[in-house]
Amino acid sequence: MQATIEMPPGITTCCRVKKEELAPFLKKKIAIELYREGAVSLGKASEIAGLERIDMMDILRQMKVPIQYGVEELKEDIKTLGI
Numbered sequence: 001m002q003a004t005i006e007m008p009p010g011i012t013t014c015c016r017v018k019k020e021e022l023a024p025f026l027k028k029k030i031a032i033e034l035y036r037e038g039a040v041s042l043g044k045a046s047e048i049a050g051l052e053r054i055d056m057m058d059i060l061r062q063m064k065v066p067i068q069y070g071v072e073e074l075k076e077d078i079k080t081l082g083i
Helices: 011-015 019-036 042-049 053-062 071-081
Strands: none
Touching: 011 019, 019 042, 019 053, 042 053, 042 071
8 A cells, every 4th residue: 555645845854864765764653653552563563664573673672662462462473483
C-alpha cells in the first residue's frame, strides 16, 4: 500500500536526514509509535519499518520502549523456528 502526504519545507533538516532517507525514517518512526501504543506487534512493527525483528528490537531498546513479549510472540517465534 502506498500513501502520499505533504510535508512542510525543511522537514529533512528537522529530521536530520537526506531527502531520499525521509521515507524509511518516517516508516521507522511510525512503527515505533504504533508499537509503543500497543497497536501492532513486534513482528508487524518490524514489517512496517522494513527491518528484521532483531534490528527493530534494538531500535526499540535505544528508544527506551519496553519490549512486549507475550504468548502470541512466543507462538510466532516457535512457528518461525519450526519447533
